[in-house]
Structure formats: C-alpha cells, structure tokens
Amino acid sequence: MSAFLAMGGYGFYVWTAFAIFFIVLLIDTLAPLARRRRHLREIRARIARQANRRRPGTPARNESNA
Amino acid sequence: MTSPSPLLEARALCFSRQDEPVFGPVDFALHGGEVALVEGDNGSGKTTLMRVLTGMLHAGEGEVLLDGAPFALDTMAGAVVFLGHHLGLKFDLSARENLAVSAGLYGVRAGTSITAVLGDVGLAGFEDEPVRRLSAGQKKRAALARLLLLPARVWLLDEPYANLDREGIALVNRLLRDHAARGGAALVTSHGAVTFAGDEPRRIRLHA
Amino acid sequence: MTSPSPLLEARALCFSRQDEPVFGPVDFALHGGEVALVEGDNGSGKTTLMRVLTGMLHAGEGEVLLDGAPFALDTMAGAVVFLGHHLGLKFDLSARENLAVSAGLYGVRAGTSITAVLGDVGLAGFEDEPVRRLSAGQKKRAALARLLLLPARVWLLDEPYANLDREGIALVNRLLRDHAARGGAALVTSHGAVTFAGDEPRRIRLHA
Amino acid sequence: MTPGSTPAACAALLRRDLTLAWRRRGDIALPVLYAVIVVTLFPFALGPEPQLLQRIAGGVVFVTVLLAMLLSLDGLFRPDIDDGSMEQLMLAPQPLALLVGMKILAHWLTAALPLVVVAPVLASMLHLPPPAIVVLVVALAVATPLLSLLGAVLVALAAGAKRSGMLLALMLLPLCVPVVIFAAGAVAAAQDGLPWIAPIAWLGAGLALAVVLAPLACAAALRIAMDT
C-alpha cells in the first residue's frame, strides 16, 4: 500500500495532480447548485416585494387613447 | 396635413426586462402635425418606451413603423432626433461646435443657421462658452437648439421640461407648435406637473 | 419656536468666478421652523449659492453663520444635509444599504427607521433593488428618504422637484412642512414652475 | 461638401474628435509621458547594466507602448456613450461602421502616433542599437494601428458593461500576443542581423484585414452595447 502511495518516488506530483483534478471538478459541480438555491431564494423575495409594490386601485394594464 | 400612413406608429409594443413587463401593449399612430404627450408616474416606463422607439432597445413583442415601413436603425436616414436624460453634448466644446457636429452628421434644415437657432433658444452671448460652464438649464437649451437645426421630422423628447425655468417651458411649447405646423410629429414625456400649452395634445398614459 | 440666533444666516454673501460675479450680495436669516425658496432663472446662480452655503465653495466676500457661529466644514457636526443635482447614492447598493451608510455617518433621528422612511417616500417594495435599476424619479425618492432619516436641522435642497411626478411633488411639500414643524429650517431652489404648497414661503430671488 | 452627406459627416466627426483631443492636449502628452516613465522604471528595478538593458530593450518598449495604448483605449467610446452622443451617431443617416472608423482613426492619430514618434528615444535610453531602432519604428507603425483596431472592437464589446477599464486589459492582451510576438520578433531578428521582413509582412496582412473588418465588428458590438 505504501508503495502504491509512493508512486515510485513521484507520489507528491501524482497525488497533487489527482487532488487538483477532483477538487476543481467538485467546486465546478457545487457552484451551480449553490447558485440555483440563491436564485430561488431571490425569486421568492422578489415575489414578496412585488406583492408590496402594486398600489391598490392601479390597473395592471396600460391604456392609450390613440 | 395628415398623410395616409402615419409618421410613427407603434403596434402592440411591449417591453420586458428579465421577463418582467415594463410596459404592456402600447398602440399609437402619430401623423405629421401631431404632438403626443406620454404621461406616467415615476417608474412607469416612459424613458424605456422612448429608447425602444429609437431602436436602441429591442422590443420583446410588437413593432414600430416609421413612415409605414418597419423601423431599423440602418434605414431610417436621420428621420428621428432623440433628446434624452443625457443631452449628447460634449462638455469641452462650445454650443456652436456641438451643433456643427450634428449639422455634419444629419444635415441642416433649409433656412436656418447655427447662430440663429442658438439665439432662438436664448443662448445668445453663450455660443462660444464651453458647455461645461453652462448651468443645468442652459445646457438643456443648447440641446434643444439641435431640434431646431436638424431636418428630422420626428422628435422624441424625454422630459424636455426638466431643469427649465418658466420661460424655458414656454420655449419648448413654442418649438413643438412650430414643428407641428411644419408637418412634423413629436412624442414628449412628462409627469404632467407642467402644463402643456397650446391645444390639448394627444395623451398616452403608462401605469406603473 | 423662533430661536434667538437664526439657524442659518448669510451676510452680504457674494461669489465670483474668474472675477465675474455669479450672484450679488445675498442676505438672509433662516430661523428654526422656516422654509425659504431660492428662485431664479436658468443660470442665475442657485446651484452655486447652495454649494457656497455647504462650505464646498469658498465665498469671495460675506459670511455664512450657522447657529450664530461662523461656518466651517469641520465644526458643523452634521447639522446640515445637502441634496444636489447629484444624489449621492451608490448605484450598486440598494436604497436600504445606501441609507444604512448615511445613518452610520450622521446618526439617526429618534423614532424612525430605514424601512419606515423608505415606505414614507413611496419605495415600499423597492428597498432591496439596486439603485441602478430604479427610474429617475425613484432615485430621487431614495435620496429624499435620507432627509427623513438623519437628525440634521438644516436642509439645503437643490431642485428637489425635478424628475418627480405630481405625487412626488406633494411628498416633498409634506416633508418640508413636517421638518418646519419640528423646528428645522430648509432652503429650497426652484424655477418657480412648480407651485410650492402650504403657507406662502419666504422667497429669495437671484437674477441672472 | 453639403452638410449631411457622408463625407461631410466623416469630416465633422473627425474634426470634432481632433478638436476635443486638442482641447485636452495635456492628455495627448500623457501616454507618452507614461511610456517614458515606465521605461525609466526598468533600469531602477533591474539595475543599470547596459548589456541586460539592451537585451530587453525591444520587448520592454513594445510592452510599454501596448500598455500606454491600453490606457487610452478605454476613452474611445465610453465618453460618447455616457453623454448621449453615441445615440446621436447611431440615429444619424450614415453608415455606423464608417463613423466608428473615423473615431478609430482619430484615436490612432492622437494616442498612438505620438508613441511611435517617441519610441526611438525610449529605445535608445535602453541602449538599443540604431539599426534595430529603425526596425522598431517600422514594426510599431504597422502594429499600433492593428492594436487600435483590435482594441476598438473589444472596447465596443465592453462598452455596455458596468465598468470596463480592467476587463478590457483582460480581453485585449491575449489577442495582442501574436502582434507582440511578431513585432518584437522582427526587432530581435534585426538586432541579431537576421532578416526581419517576414514578421512585418504578416503584421501588414493582419492590418489590411483588420481595417476592413474591425469597423464593421465595432458597429455590431456597439449596437449590442446600447441595448440595455
């Protein structure tokens, strides 16, 4: 096992390379998931805010006399 | 004076920002000799509408027609002038030099000159002052002088009354009346706080 | 409610730019509970007067007194708030965050909160929107909210009515009335095109 | 030239940009001074050995000229967009690509030409031998318009962005790499007494292509930028 880990003296290089590979891809996998959670939270906040905005009595559509 | 196909026409024009509608379907047709007032509260989408009409912003749905033909930035050949919140003046040049550039780009309406239009808007004596040194209202007047100088038939004016004194407001109204009399069309935004002189104009209301 | 020494006083105040006088000697005294309107045409020097009163520009002659003491930027301890053509809002922050910074710098008037003042100026629902996304009038309202939040006794407002709709103008008038009732003083510039509600205010006229 | 015709429009725009540059003539001098100062910093940072300086002279002058141009590029369209002039250019009855081409020409005349003129002085401060200096000037005369044109496209792309200064550097520098390699390569070849025509010819071919395509690309990019 320790021979496997030593990689014929190149253990440091090989294992660092593999570690970088996995860490970078892990970050790449998690980033969009976290961002999606944030977006959903923001959309909910926006829905709440827009409910606040619409003043009572104003029609929702535009009109023009042309 | 009304020509068969309107100068500027909007059909079911909508605009959305990030899928939230800014203004709903707007329809209007503006013939030569007509001035229309776009009214709406703060944030109702007046500036946005103006920018869509100039072709800077792409409307989500609906279309804008100029002289009966679908509107495109490349083909409208200087028929439209736009005066927005930003006046399009170079602060290091004088009013006269600024107008000379516009004249080179758009051409000059027959029978006017740069000195004459600057006098008309009340900037006589300030022609060669760098625009930087003019007050807020004087800058606005310099921008209004462009309208007089250029041969465009359609004017799009976003809050032309802001920052002007009483006399300046009267000036804008006079410019609009003369323009209409020449057969031009104009679309003007305002909050309705200043009274628009002359015969009651057409109104287009936007709601927030 | 009138205190013995006026809150803000100008004595024979003159300002010249390159030896050309911008405005002649101006004298006034503003006691607590008073609102004065500075009127003048475009280019008459209203903005310049405001900047002299805040201490940003140094007056050529004459003096400004605050609470009876000569005025200096270092010593006036947040007694003055200024609202100019530039609103002093960070466009990348929301209205709430902008107000939080002002509160940190100047402190907060007893009995108010940021959410409350934003609601008062009609920005409920827009508190967390970046200021960049607000329309011209909504930005102005966000700037007005600062006035309500801070404990300053003297307000200097340069064209607070510009870009506001009718309701917004009424809002400014209400703010001014409440401020005066609390014993504050305010100096407001305007072209006189919008009517100032309430009892007839003091007027200071500048001539171009 | 009747006002409103295309030649008149080009002339008016060119005159405007040159007048503006002249009103701020301090600013024309500034890239030059910037380049002078950056080049003088190197002997301080590296020590004053002539052989070393001579060895790096060509490269340092190129990088410096590139950075100095970069600083001025940001001001190519930004002021026009901020003060509303760009809207007027777009609404004018003229081909936008041509107007944009005029703006790029004005930029090259005011921002790059002075650098080309001063480059021999900078190079001789770093002990570059005279024959190589001639090649340096030739290389710069071909490379700087190319950089102006490439830069203009990227500036136009970034013009709609919230803030563009640094972003521009990020986008421009990778694209400049070939230009720098060819131009500095020509100087290095001349310094070693090798033929240096080939890299310059490549640059010239690139320039010919860019003169045609870049204004069109710029105009398209500006249309995208104004769409907010």
Add this chain to the structure above:
Amino acid sequence: MTPGSTPAACAALLRRDLTLAWRRRGDIALPVLYAVIVVTLFPFALGPEPQLLQRIAGGVVFVTVLLAMLLSLDGLFRPDIDDGSMEQLMLAPQPLALLVGMKILAHWLTAALPLVVVAPVLASMLHLPPPAIVVLVVALAVATPLLSLLGAVLVALAAGAKRSGMLLALMLLPLCVPVVIFAAGAVAAAQDGLPWIAPIAWLGAGLALAVVLAPLACAAALRIAMDT
C-alpha cells in the same frame, strides 16, 4: 456602536466600500489578471530563456504590481465625487481624514492584497528562486500599503482636474521610484545571497510616516478639489 459615533461611521464606510467591491467582485479579480497577463507578455516580447527571465523577474513583478495598482487607484475617490457621495462625507460630523483613511484601507484590501497573494505565482513563472520569492512577498507587503497611501494623496490632488487617470500615473510614478528601488533592491540582494533587511526597514519607516500623514494630506487635497 451607536450610529453617528466615530467608530460606527468608520465601520459603515468600510462596510460600504467592501460591499461595493464585493458587488463588483469581478473587479477585484481584474488587477490580478492584469498583472498575470502583463507578466506573461514579457516572455513573449523577450523570448523564453530562463536565465534572462530569472534575472529580471523581481523587477518585472514590481513594475507590474505598481501598474496594476495604478489602474485601480483612479477609482478611489472619483466615483464618490461624481455621484455626490463625497459631499456627504465632507458634511458628516466625523473627521474627514479618518473617513478617507478607511477608504484607503478598503482600497488596499480589495486592490493590493490580492496582488500580494498572487505575486509568488507570477515570480515563479519567471523562475525566481523560492528564497527570493519569500523576500519578494515581504517587500510587497510593506511596499503596497505605502503605494496605496501615496497614490491616494495624488488621486485626491488630481481629483479636481477634469480627467485624472493619466495625470495620476505621471505624478505617482516618480514618487514610486524610491519605493521600487528599495523593494527591488531587497529582492535582488536576496537573490545574490546578501542581507536584505535594511531596505525593507527603510520601507517600513516610510510606511509608518505615511500612515499618519497621508490621510491628513488627502483630506486637505479633497477639500481643494471640491472647491470648483
């Protein structure tokens, strides 16, 4: 901390500037990328010989960091002046010098610190040996706050001018020469195995002085700048 007290004001301002930087977090990364790209340009311009690159590594990294900081310095007070925030800072019941100091601190944290962090990578791309890299980082850690402080004074002075970017470069670079000489000298000494403490100590002394004086000078310069 009650709102309106001096610590609260400092905290509010610092928080504001850091939030703004975070909202534009792309911009924090940009000076770093700029530095990376400028450093990579040198091998293209000079050719890839490791001995040559190693010889100039320290100097190039310093000049690059300096230029990257320079680009970001322009944004230190200009946005606040343009949007009216500066007037509010001046009218606030707090010592202006202290508020300005907070702004400088925020600027250093967001613009210079990332450069210090990335400098070892840049240096090793140019083959600087590891012991010299340690000295490089130490020298940068002392030199960059000094540059931030000096730069802030000059930005404040130039703020009244119509356009300040280039002017700033011009005024800052000569002042930076001593800083560059000391800092690059320390690295060169380390590279040659000589003692390198003395130049760093000088820089430290300069920093101590600047921390006290620069905010005061800045505040005075800003008062002058606003007086137009």
Add this chain to the structure above:
Amino acid sequence: MANWVPLWLHRLGSPPTFYRFAGAVYPWALGLAFVLGAIALYGGLVVAPADYQQGDAYRIIFIHVPSAWMSLFIYGVMTLAAFIALVWRIKLAETVAMASAPIGAAFTAITLATGSLWGKPMWGTWWTWDARLTSELVLLFIYLGIIGLCHAFEDRRQGARAAAFLVLVGAVNVPIVHFSVNWWNTLHQGATIRLLGPSHMAASMVWPLLTMMGATKFYYIASLFSRVRTELLAAEGGKAWVRELAVAGVAGGKA
C-alpha cells in the same frame, strides 16, 4: 418520423421543457461520469504498469490528457453555440455558450496545473514558455475574458451576446493549441494517441485513458445541464413556471 424530430426539438427549446429535461438527464450523466471515472482510475492507477522511461509519474496522463482534450472540445462547442446565438438569436444557444465557459476554464486550469506537476519531474521545471504551454495559458485567459465580459453586463442576454462575439474572436487560438507541437518544435509531447490507426502506447495504458475521456465527456454534459438549469431560472425569473417552482421549493423543500 420525419415530422416529430423537429417538433420535439422545438419543444425542447422551450425553457420549462428544457429545464425538466435537463433535470432528468443530470443525475444519469453525473452517475455515468462517476462510474466511468472510477473504472478509469482503477485501470490507470492499479492495472496499468509503470512506464519504462517515466516510472509512475506518467500516470498523470490519465487526467492531464482528457482534461486537455476537454479544454479544446468545450471551446469548440462554445464556438458553435455562440455562432448560433448571434445569427439566430436563440436563447438556449446563448445559455449553452455561457454555461460552457466556466467548465472549459476549469478543465484548462486542471490541464495547466497537472501539466506543471508533470513537467517538474520530467523536464525539471514547473513552467517553460513553450508554444503549447503558452497557447494553453492564453486559452485560459480567453476563457476568463469571456466569463468576465459576460458578467460585466447588467442585462444577462446582452452580456451573453457580447461574450458570444468574443468567443468567435478567440476561436483562432484553438487550432494554435492543437497544432503548436507540429508547427514549432517544442518540449511538449506530440500526438501519441490516434483514434484512427495504431497508437504509440500499450493497450493497457490506452483503455483507461479512453475511459477517462468518456467520463469527462459525461461530466461535461452533467455540469453543463446543471448550469443551464440555473441560468434558465435566473433569466426567466419573471415567468410563471419559475415562480411556481420557487414557491413550490419552499413548500416541498426541494425544487
């Protein structure tokens, strides 16, 4: 048969449908990537023998080469999507182009890092200014420029279109990376593996490499779909289907 394909494509192009489709594909693609990756690692680290010249250090090849290929492949996909986005203004193409950029940048960064880690024992240096290494570095800058430009805009679509433009401009670099070993003589290895014709490598080394290549492809699909989903949510924030999703997310605890 001939009819339902375009119809299906059209349906797929509509955001809510694509959102659901991508959501369904995502776990499968990620799972497949994981399984193939595990097999390839077993083959590469345990089964394959040490190289007679490089010893065990050569095992970096099993991540270096697939990542390097992906860094170029993804740029190719991005170029195609950017072209479609600019010419036909198709929203989904914009989204695919922009979602690909960070993944491509990640693979480019991995290539650079693992190459450096391999270069130290093999060439005695972390970095040289060799044509392939340098052009790969430039590729990273181009990726970062695209990401930076895209995010520098207030409006998503506008940013996407400006960045798509830059994608096309930067595409010239891709052939340079690939052919640099042929055009300039460099330290870096030439093509050792050919899909067509005999390779220069032992079969026990080739199969884990090809398996890893498959794993990275599936990983790309998974990551791309995950990002596209996120983008769609952000871009369509005002539409009813997103709002329902957001509100349902609170109620159901999962979106």
